[in-house]
Amino acid sequence: MNTSKTPISRDLPPEPTLRRLPWYLAYVGLLRQHGVEYVSSTAIAKEINVDASQIAKDLSVLGIKGKTRIGYEVAALESALRSFLGFSCSHRAVLIGVGSLGSALISDTGLDRFGLNIVCGFDVNPEIVGTSIKNVPIYHIDEFRRCTAELGAEIAILAVPVDVAQQMADMAVASGIRALWNFTPFRIRTAPGTVIQNTSIYAHLAVMYNRLNIQAETRQ
Amino acid sequence: MNTSKTPISRDLPPEPTLRRLPWYLAYVGLLRQHGVEYVSSTAIAKEINVDASQIAKDLSVLGIKGKTRIGYEVAALESALRSFLGFSCSHRAVLIGVGSLGSALISDTGLDRFGLNIVCGFDVNPEIVGTSIKNVPIYHIDEFRRCTAELGAEIAILAVPVDVAQQMADMAVASGIRALWNFTPFRIRTAPGTVIQNTSIYAHLAVMYNRLNIQAETRQ
Numbered sequence: 001m002n003t004s005k006t007p008i009s010r011d012l013p014p015e016p017t018l019r020r021l022p023w024y025l026a027y028v029g030l031l032r033q034h035g036v037e038y039v040s041s042t043a044i045a046k047e048i049n050v051d052a053s054q055i056a057k058d059l060s061v062l063g064i065k066g067k068t069r070i071g072y073e074v075a076a077l078e079s080a081l082r083s084f085l086g087f088s089c090s091h092r093a094v095l096i097g098v099g100s101l102g103s104a105l106i107s108d109t110g111l112d113r114f115g116l117n118i119v120c121g122f123d124v125n126p127e128i129v130g131t132s133i134k135n136v137p138i139y140h141i142d143e144f145r146r147c148t149a150e151l152g153a154e155i156a157i158l159a160v161p162v163d164v165a166q167q168m169a170d171m172a173v174a175s176g177i178r179a180l181w182n183f184t185p186f187r188i189r190t191a192p193g194t195v196i197q198n199t200s201i202y203a204h205l206a207v208m209y210n211r212l213n214i215q216a217e218t219r220q
Numbered sequence: 221m222n223t224s225k226t227p228i229s230r231d232l233p234p235e236p237t238l239r240r241l242p243w244y245l246a247y248v249g250l251l252r253q254h255g256v257e258y259v260s261s262t263a264i265a266k267e268i269n270v271d272a273s274q275i276a277k278d279l280s281v282l283g284i285k286g287k288t289r290i291g292y293e294v295a296a297l298e299s300a301l302r303s304f305l306g307f308s309c310s311h312r313a314v315l316i317g318v319g320s321l322g323s324a325l326i327s328d329t330g331l332d333r334f335g336l337n338i339v340c341g342f343d344v345n346p347e348i349v350g351t352s353i354k355n356v357p358i359y360h361i362d363e364f365r366r367c368t369a370e371l372g373a374e375i376a377i378l379a380v381p382v383d384v385a386q387q388m389a390d391m392a393v394a395s396g397i398r399a400l401w402n403f404t405p406f407r408i409r410t411a412p413g414t415v416i417q418n419t420s421i422y423a424h425l426a427v428m429y430n431r432l433n434i435q436a437e438t439r440q
Contacts, residue, residue, distance in 0.1 A: 012434060013430065015427055018423070018426050018427045018430055019420075019423045019424075019426070019427065021423075021426060022405045022420060022422060022423040022426055023405060023406070023407050023420075023423075025405065026382045026404070026405035026406045026407075027406070027407075029382065030382055030383050030406075033383065047407070048407045049407055049409060050407075085425075085426040085429065085430075086425070086426060086429030086430065086433070087422075087425075087426070089429075091429060091432075099330075100327065100328050100329040100330055101328050101330050103324075103327065104323075104324030104325065104327050104328045105324065107320065107323065107324050107327070108320045108321050108324045109320040110319075110320055110321050110422065111422075111425075114422040114425050115425065115429065116425055154432065155428070155432075162246045162249065162250055163250055163253065178432060178435065179428050179431070179432050181424070181425075181428060184246070185242045185243060185245065185246035186243070186246045186247070186250075187243050187246075187247075187267070187268045187269055187270075189269060193435070195428055195431040195432055195435065197424050197425075197427055197428040197431075199421055199424045200239075200242060200243075201419055201421070202242060202307075202330065202331075202334040203238070203239045203241075203242040203243075204239075204401070204417050204419045205305075205306070205307075205331075205334050205335065205336055205401075205417075206238050206239070206241060206242055206305040206306060206307070206334075207235055207238045207239065207417055208375070208399050208401060208415055208417040209305065209306030209309075209311060209335065210233065210238055210305075210306065211399070211415040211417075212311075212374065212375075212398060212399050212415055213306070214232060215398065215413070215415065
């Protein structure tokens, strides 16, 4: 492994690279479970359906290099990927909007394995405020600033109705939140300096339905 | 509105367009709730942070045109978007893997509002098989082919561990499933003709963590 202290983490890796790295992680994790010790970018390429040269380029952002004719050491690659992707640290997050999707996110223990620790949720519904889901307490949104500061959270997950999405984003940023994970289909605007990640799972449904319809028409 | 019967739905709208349309839908839905009757692409552009010309181009796939100086009729645009995106029909889906993420997906009633009807789940865990979540029954995976055929499902949601993702995808396609919504970080391969939509929410976390770290370093 190249362990020189060149400031690789200061370069902004392109988002497509960052989105492909978890695919490689999933695959090398599987290889490790099966006792495989080395893997080449060509072998990964075959399995993942991405060009071998693209894979080598993507992995170079980790500062890790494969050995000629042997490839990458599987355990080292897995660990470097997990660490580079931030999955081996714990990031404190709060959830805004504990409706159907919000409750589902709190219940998904998978997020924890990927470094996301939801420390509390916020809502306005009196039937939810004061309760807890899987030991995660739900507070009234009025307590947002105090709770977030006390708990040291820097990420807010937005799972609110569209009509309050922008307002809640503004409130969160004003309270010191530095990153918003937006699950609403609304396009949040913030001042530069706030990280926004949009995960509109419903938009993916639209792509799937459309492709299905076109297939059905082509078959006729 | 342009209602000519040109075969617009047979053209394959580009995926980026399909992913932007739900943003417009979210916004015009909000406008309708607020009693707004007409909206221009310039006004949408300002709110959504997408070029007005891009918006007009995107909306042209619906076969709907804005009127000069007035813009789009909000109610008609909302309805055309919902229908084009497939959110106003009900699509039958089955869930493979009723773990933490799978249970969360069944519990999310939002999917229903976006046209996805999860009719049953499948797992191998004897503690889960035979139970139900929000009235959605969970069957043993061995009953997949029979149940899917009986229930007329054409979409399978994959929320299984990485090491069985490919095998479950192959089994689903062999049983007549036509679209796979893949929530695992594994890159599923299928024969051409099967629709695959990858929604790796954990990959989005990686992008967010990375951007947060770089910000923190820049501040120092």
